[in-house]
Amino acid sequence: MADVTIEDIKRLRELTGVGMTDAKKALVEAEGDFDKALSEMRKKGLTKAEKKGEREAREGLVEAYVHSGRIGVIVEVNCETDFVTRTDGFKEFAHDIAMHIAAAAPEYVSVDDVPEDAREAAKAEFMEKAKNEGKPENMLEQIVDGMLKKHFAEKCLLEQQYIKNPDQKVGDYVKENIAKVGENLVVRRFHRIALGEVS
Numbered sequence: 001m002a003d004v005t006i007e008d009i010k011r012l013r014e015l016t017g018v019g020m021t022d023a024k025k026a027l028v029e030a031e032g033d034f035d036k037a038l039s040e041m042r043k044k045g046l047t048k049a050e051k052k053g054e055r056e057a058r059e060g061l062v063e064a065y066v067h068s069g070r071i072g073v074i075v076e077v078n079c080e081t082d083f084v085t086r087t088d089g090f091k092e093f094a095h096d097i098a099m100h101i102a103a104a105a106p107e108y109v110s111v112d113d114v115p116e117d118a119r120e121a122a123k124a125e126f127m128e129k130a131k132n133e134g135k136p137e138n139m140l141e142q143i144v145d146g147m148l149k150k151h152f153a154e155k156c157l158l159e160q161q162y163i164k165n166p167d168q169k170v171g172d173y174v175k176e177n178i179a180k181v182g183e184n185l186v187v188r189r190f191h192r193i194a195l196g197e198v199s
Contacts, residue, residue, distance in 0.1 A: 003032045012037055015180075057184045059085050065098035073101045075190040080183040093177050093185070099163070100170060101190050106157040109187055110171075114152055122151055157187060 012023040030037035060078035077094040153159035158171035
């Protein structure tokens with residue numbers, strides 16, 4: 001059997017959010033190679049995060065962030081327990097989300113929050129544009145769908161590229177933190193104000 005230490009098992013468990021047995025099994029399968037085991041468990045860690053994403057999250061905090069006295073953000077971030085609310089990791093997570101909102105100015109939390117009339121208006125606009133550009137009739141729906149996805153990805157917080165790590169979407173950063181804390185985390189709502197902006 002591969003040389004597996006209790007320290008490695010604990011470390012792997014903390015990083016992925018899986019149980020001790022799963023962590024040990026992954027290390028044994030990776031023949032004691034910690035990085036290889038971590039890589040395998042990361043996938044499972046995020047799978048666990050998906051399941052945790054279905055659980056009710058009603059605790060949490062309201063984080064406020066002001067950038068240079070010109071942009072202000074208030075965001076509600078929820079978790080499942082008061083215990084997690086008080087941790088530095090959760091506070092940092094909420095702060096990072098508020099900072100991202102200040103920088104990237106999303107309009108909605110997720111694609112599900114986009115009102116139907118906004119979706120229809122954008123679709124009509126893109127359809128007109130595609131027709132004017134002479135796109136093939138049989139490809140219009142497909143082209144417009146692609147344009148809509150890109151358009152709303154830029155406006156929806158969870159679809160945006162995370163400012164601290166552009167290789168990752170904000171939604172993936174949320175999942176990563178779900179795996180880390182072992183609880184469902186939800187960005188419930190936010191409000192962003194920019195100086196001199198007319199709403």
